[in-house]
Amino acid sequence: NAGVMQNPRHLVRRRGQEARLRCSPMKGHSHVYWYRQLPEEGLKFMVYLQKENIIDESGMPKERFSAEFPKEGPSILRIQQVVRGDSAAYFCASSLEPESKNIQYFGAGTRLSVL
Amino acid sequence: KQEVTQIPAALSVPEGENLVLNCSFTDSAIYNLQWFRQDPGKGLTSLLLIQSSQREQTSGRLNASLDKSSGRSTLYIAASQPGDSATYLCAVPAYSGAGSYQLTFGKGTKLSVIP
Numbered sequence: 001n002a003g004v005m006q007n008p009r010h011l012v013r014r015r016g017q018e019a020r021l022r023c024s025p026m027k028g029h030s031h032v033y034w035y036r037q038l039p040e041e042g043l044k045f046m047v048y049l050q051k052e053n054i055i056d057e058s059g060m061p062k063e064r065f066s067a068e069f070p071k072e073g074p075s076i077l078r079i080q081q082v083v084r085g086d087s088a089a090y091f092c093a094s095s096l097e098p099e100s101k102n103i104q105y106f107g108a109g110t111r112l113s114v115l
Numbered sequence: 116k117q118e119v120t121q122i123p124a125a126l127s128v129p130e131g132e133n134l135v136l137n138c139s140f141t142d143s144a145i146y147n148l149q150w151f152r153q154d155p156g157k158g159l160t161s162l163l164l165i166q167s168s169q170r171e172q173t174s175g176r177l178n179a180s181l182d183k184s185s186g187r188s189t190l191y192i193a194a195s196q197p198g199d200s201a202t203y204l205c206a207v208p209a210y211s212g213a214g215s216y217q218l219t220f221g222k223g224t225k226l227s228v229i230p
Contacts, residue, residue: 048215
């Protein structure tokens with residue numbers, strides 16, 4: 001049973017380009033969380049999705065960032081018109097159920113570098 | 116709003132020493148607490164999860180304790196080894212009110228075990 005798969009592992013973009021980060025949850029998991037880890041900072045929650053629905057996007061920047069989790073395929077975190085401050089590690093986690101007692105399993109992350 | 120603090124930020128010990136990592140949280144109404152390990156450039160590996168009704172959990176050389184009333188958790192590592200060198204993160208889930216149990220992380224303790 002493969003774990004949470006994120007790709008690409010490393011992504012380099014120039015300012016103004018778009019970044020697309022993909023996350024395939026563990027088999028059987030339909031709940032996906034995205035977190036961002038800025039340099040020298042802790043992980044911060046961004047968004048929580050279930051299949052085809054955004055449940056909580058309270059941690060998402062208001063502009064340029066969007067997320068989706070379609071019925072088929074991976075969850076996508078999309079950053080439009082990237083700026084240097086977007087450089088960070090982006091982690092995806094999945095869980096079987098959303099309840100608090102369930103463990104969130106993390107992927108290896110995508111490290112975004114904006115030149 | 117839940118805040119998680121980890122002290123110290125960095126720790127260097129000689130191989131074989133026992134050590135304690137500390138985690139404190141401001142809101143004691145937690146469901147559980149989780150300790151993770153993060154290796155440089157890698158994802159998060161879950162080490163131990165302590166439910167709110169438990170006082171400690173053990174896995175091999177690791178022992179995590181939880182004192183909800185004082186808002187503290189400790190991770191005890193026995194007979195440290197160079198392979199234990201990593202950043203250790205603690206995290207607690209918080210119900211966002213918008214349908215998600217997002218994890219709130221501390222900034223971590225960077226451990227170096229010197230051979």
